[in-house]
Amino acid sequence: MIDRKHISARMSKIVTHNSVVYLCGQVGAGETVAEQTRDCLSRIDALLEEAGSGREHILQAIVWLRDMADFAEMNAVWDAWVPAGHAPARACGEARLARDVLKVEIIVTAALKP
Known part of the structure; x- marks a missing residue:
């Protein structure tokens, strides 16, 4: 069974299938990459x-940064957020994001809690 939440014509924010959760890309508000990353992770x-x-x-x-020069600043926020011993597989790349003000977008896949 596939369960979709927060469905729009373009996408669902959450899709669950076979005990796996897929989130659409999340962005955050703020001026700096650190502020946007904190908001995005929230x-x-x-x-x-x-x-x-x-x-x-x-x-x-999967982390997309507008500018890889922001890698260390984003990682400082990320590293404080990820629980010790639970770091996921992760990739990070540079990309043009949907709006010029966006500095980071994060896509997450997770397992449901047992």
Whole structure:
């Protein structure tokens, strides 16, 4: 069974299938990459909780940065957010994001809590 939440014509914010949670790409508000990353991760926390998962159950994360020069600043926020011993598989790359003000977008796949 596939369960979709927050469905629009373009996408669903949460899709669950076979005990796996897929989140749409999340962005955050703020001026700096650190502010945007913190806000983005807060949104991920809320969506994971709604889906019945959490940070410690993240399987994979894909991080897109507008500028790889922001890699260390984003990682400082990321590293403080990921629970010790629960780092997911992760990739990070540079990309043009949907709006010029966006500096980071994160896509998460997680397992449901047992």
